Amino acid sequence: MSRLRTRPTRDDTREALFEAAARVFEQDGIGGASIEAIAAEAGFTRGAFYSNFKSKDELIFAMLEDHVERSIRRNMEILAQHRNLDDFIAALKTMDRARQDPLARSPLLHIEMILFVARAEKRRPELAKRLRARRKLIADIVEATLRDSAKGETLNPPWMASVVLALEDGFRLHRLIDPETTPADSFLRAITDLRRRTGLATD
Missing domain, CATH: 1.10.10.60 (Homeodomain-like)
Structure with a gap:
């Protein structure tokens, strides 16, 4: 046989x-x-x-694209189960990191790859597409979890997404530089604190 x-x-x-x-x-x-x-x-x-x-550069672009697609898929799966922002954040904290892609497991490599691509000006539009995709993901989450809950304030999900994304990238860099004073959950803790202090209740 x-x-x-x-x-x-x-x-x-x-x-x-x-x-x-x-x-x-x-x-x-x-x-x-x-x-x-x-x-x-x-x-x-x-x-x-x-x-x-075709080349190492194409591999790097594909890895970055895969990272964004996986991130969107993971977050939308969680959002489908948790429409309340506090519950959504709690689910992110308990997410199985072992299921994530290589760039999610290695923030330093992720940043190095972005910088490697960004050094060539002609490649930056490709990075911009991935950045916009990340912003849209966060804007969709903001709109879904905080809709009609800002106590009279008009939400601007795209702008809030830009702020949240910049905060996430900043904490990622700070953790690489000074992990002793930047816990792994710093970003999610900051989002929770900001939500509570700005009165963006999700009840």
């Missing part, structure tokens, strides 16, 4: 390359990482790499 061979799907191959690239980038740096090293780390050949990505 012949043994049935199961070939990895395209999605499986891409995910393996993402994970391998993250490890190689962290070890060798983004600039020093070679396609050969990434493919070998994933257990593939150069041909397998090039059947999925």
